Every structure is written in C-alpha cells, then in structure tokens.
Amino acid sequence: xxxxxxxHLFEDIREIAEQQLLLAHRIEDPEAGxxxxxxxxxxxxxxxxxxxxSKKIPDYNEIGNSNxxxxxxxxxxxxxxxxxxxxxxxxxxxxxxxxKLGNVRNNQKAYNAYMPNIVSTEGWxxxxxx
Numbered sequence: 180x181x182x183x184x185x186x187h188l189f190e191d192i193r194e195i196a197e198q199q200l201l202l203a204h205r206i207e208d209p210e211a212g213x214x215x216x217x218x219x220x221x222x223x224x225x226x227x228x229x230x231x232x233s234k235k236i237p238d239y240n241e242i243g244n245s246n247x248x249x250x251x252x253x254x255x256x257x258x259x260x261x262x263x264x265x266x267x268x269x270x271x272x273x274x275x276x277x278x279k280l281g282n283v284r285n286n287q288k289a290y291n292a293y294m295p296n297i298v299s300t301e302g303w304x305x306x307x308x309x
Contacts, residue, residue: 181235182247188229189254195222196261203268207276 195218202211202218 181232182245182251185229185232185236186247186251186254188225188232189251189258191225192222193254193258193261195225196258196265200261200265200268203265203272206269206272 199215199218199222202215205211206215
C-alpha cells in the first residue's frame with residue numbers, strides 16, 4: 180500500500196516539475212516567479228510526505244528490481260530531465276537579467292556624466308555688510 184502512495188506522490192512531483200518547466204520559459208515575469216515559488220513549496224511538502232512513507236517500508240533503500248521500484252525510478256528520471264531543462268532556462272534568464280542590469284547601470288553613469296546633478300548640496304552665504 181505504501182509503494183502505491185509513493186508512486187502517486189512521485190507522479191505529483193513529475194506534474195509539478197512539468198509546470199515548473201513551463202514557468203521557466205517565462206521566468207523573467209514576476210508572476211511566474213511567484214508561481215514557481217508556490218510550486219517549490221508544494222513539491223517540498225510532497226517530498227516530506229514521501230520521506231515519512233518510505234520509513235514504513237523496511238527495504239525501501241535497498242536496491243531491487245520490483246515493478247513498483249522500476250516504475251518509480253522511471254518517474255524520477257523524468258523529474259530529473261524536467262529539472263535539468265528548467266535549471267538551464269532559469270540560468271539563461273538570470274544571465275539575461277544580469278546583462279540588462281549592467282546596461283541600466285552603464286546608461287545611468289552616462290546620463291550622470293552628461294547631465295550633472297542640478298541640486299546643490301552646498302550652502303550659500305551673502306555678506307551684505309561690506
């Protein structure tokens with residue numbers, strides 16, 4: 180019974196990994212980032228549940244060739260594939276964002292060089308007694 184529950188939980192994680200991959204395509208969108216965070220929290224909760232269930236199976240960590248274990252390993256391979264693709268997309272988005280930030284900083288420096296700050300920070304004193 181526990182293997183069946185674990186199998187379905189891994190299927191849930193695979194679905195979350197697929198959704199994360201879709202969100203990774205538009206990671207520069209702030210809403211996508213928020214949705215990604217929610218999915219990560221859901222995924223962590225499912226992983227914790229799998230950990231609790233796996234403790235109920237005496238030979239869970241033993242290497243075996245049972246059908247259930249082979250099916251779970253196939254799902255894990257799919258999850259890893261989706262995670263690798265998501266990671267690549269997120270890294271590419273991070274690099275693009277870093278370049279944009281660098282361009283903004285350079286543009287700000289150029290603007291400040293040609294358009295000096297007009298606000299004066301020094302006080303002026305006029306002596307009228309002379």
